[in-house]
């Protein structure tokens with residue numbers, strides 16, 4: 047297999063990070079299997095969703111390629127950040143708390159992301175899609191330089207789709223629902239990638255309430271007002287008008303990672319997003335993204351803190367990125 | 376009047392740094408300031424807290440006990456719930472005089488604001504002790520160098536703030552680190568109306584497809600000047616002073632957030 051011929055020595059990167067585009071020097075290819083980035087708030091069911099979708103594809107005899115970017119959670123996948131960066135070691139050796147350690151681990155992994163892209167591309171003719179699980183702490187990905195680099199490196203290589211997993215059981219109050227949807231909307235604006243929302247845990251609470259709110263603005267407004275003891279808030283009301291606009295163009299899928307409900311609809315939505323990537327993203331984005339990834343990588347290198355990390359990389363001897371199958375060969 | 380700044384924002388956005396900058400600034404002004412570290416997972420910071428929640432509970436304690444059951448997030452939520460039920464522990468350590476001015480350095484996890492009632496409860500408790508609360512949402516300026524990203528930042532801030540129901544100021548941090556051109560671009564963006572910004576973006580297919588949504592967001596951001604963003608260059612004394620003046624005004628007017636959603640655009644510099 048292509049990846050097993052790759053360098054097996056544990057090299058240490060000389061600078062932070064090596065160009066994430068190295069693996070995709072031939073530019074974005076809209077025909078490759080899409081990569082699906084699964085985002086969502088802590089405990090929304092990202093990992094369960096990834097596992098369920100994986101099982102669903104296995105049952106169809108078309109197993110996906112799975113990448114885990116959560117340094118804090120062990121889990122059998124094809125590429126695991128934990129094989130490359132030791133989270134506990136990052137924590138103890140650098141006196142970092144759990145959050146700092148997650149951010150640092152992602153930064154460290156980012157230095158090897160060109161290799162991930164290479165592996166993913168090598169597999170893309172044999173797998174239907176690549177599924178990427180992200181850290182529980184969503185902002186470690188959505189508001190970090192490494193999250194930006196990873197997202198843009200993928201998108202400038204092949205079709206990339208963002209799924210926002212929403213915990214239906216925790217979105218039943220109008221305020222939390224609004225908060226969730228505003229966050230989803232902010233991810234849309236940050237990534238500008240094909241995007242859809244999954245209402246997970248449908249087995250606990252039917253997300254029909256969400257669909258009603260999304261199609262009927264007045265009804266949501268009433269619910270919001272009731273929940274605030276009958277007194278309304280100008281800002282919240284204006285924001286619900288904004289969200290009304292957001293919902294117009296939004297794809298949503300109801301699913302349950304527990305029962306497996308909705309998995310075929312998820313696959314259909316991913317297909318639509320892949321088409322959207324080809325039509326809207328390829329033409330104008332390829333060049334722009336390549337430029338931006340370079341700029342972001344440059345900033346990361348220049349960042350004083352990242353300068354320190356270069357020595358951390360050496361001290362920790364960050365492992366090479368490997369495909370878990372490598373071992374069996 | 377008792378004032379309180381609640382400092383929130385994503386991990387690494389500069390919350391603790393902001394507190395230490397203000398700590399020094401208040402000292403130079405001989406204004407009293409008490410800082411509460413409310414992050415049970417905090418590592419180090421460059422200010423002397425009047426109250427450090429880690430003396431009550433820390434994520435490490437919890438994780439050592441229950442490593443297997445709880446990931447880092449579960450540990451944090453456990454701590455925060457414990458804190459929200461033990462607010463008197465904080466109260467006892469504050470001077471709590473009529474002119475008390477408090478800053479609360481919070482943990483970054485968005486779930487505490489959006490999913491869970493914990494932060495809302497904590498804010499309500501401070502309000503019940505007669506503090507006028509203003510929320511400061513910190514955003515790393517590096518991440519908002521284009522209009523779409525600035526909108527994304529505003530939406531993220533709103534998703535936390537909508538449940539807190541306090542007056543609010545968004546602060547773009549790390550301005551000192553931006554190259555000169557980027558700094559200028561950010562300042563220009565902040566000076567123009569959001570609607571202007573949105574109309575100015577190029578006609579990529581993505582922007583066209585989302586034009587109506589962008590206009591809707593822009594009009595809300597323009598209408599509610601309480602969500603105006605302020606850039607902070609903490610190497611520039613004037614920038615720090617301007618921000619503090621704006622916050623002080625906001626806190627004062629923010630007594631009843633319902634009435635004062637619209638903050639006057641002009642700040643009278645003599646009013647202190």
Ligand SMILES: Nc1nc2c(ncn2[C@@H]2O[C@H](COP(=O)(O)OP(=O)(O)OP(=O)(O)O)[C@@H](O)[C@H]2O)c(=O)[nH]1
Pocket residue numbers: 086087088089090091092093094095116119180181182183246247248249250301302303304305446448
């Ligand atoms: N009933 C039900 N429970 C679910 C479903 N999806 C996830 N869960 C449960 O929700 C909890 C969190 O699920 P995870 O898959 O770990 O969620 P996550 O988003 O990966 O969590 P972090 O990575 O810690 O942020 C677990 O207890 C799951 O068993 C679902 O569809 N239905």
Ligand SMILES: Nc1nc2c(ncn2[C@@H]2O[C@H](COP(=O)(O)OP(=O)(O)OP(=O)(O)O)[C@@H](O)[C@H]2O)c(=O)[nH]1
Pocket residue numbers: 145146351384385386387388389390391392393414417482483548549550551552607608609
């Ligand atoms: N140059 C510069 N660096 C900053 C500024 N604000 C924060 N930093 C740096 O950014 C990093 C994170 O800042 P913190 O203040 O610890 O951020 P935080 O929001 O408290 O982070 P958490 O508590 O982990 O959520 C540190 O290395 C700071 O030195 C700033 O205004 N200018």
Ligand SMILES: [Mg+2]
Pocket residue numbers: 092093094116119179180181182
């Ligand atoms: Mg997970």
Ligand SMILES: [Mg+2]
Pocket residue numbers: 390391392414417480
């Ligand atoms: Mg901090």
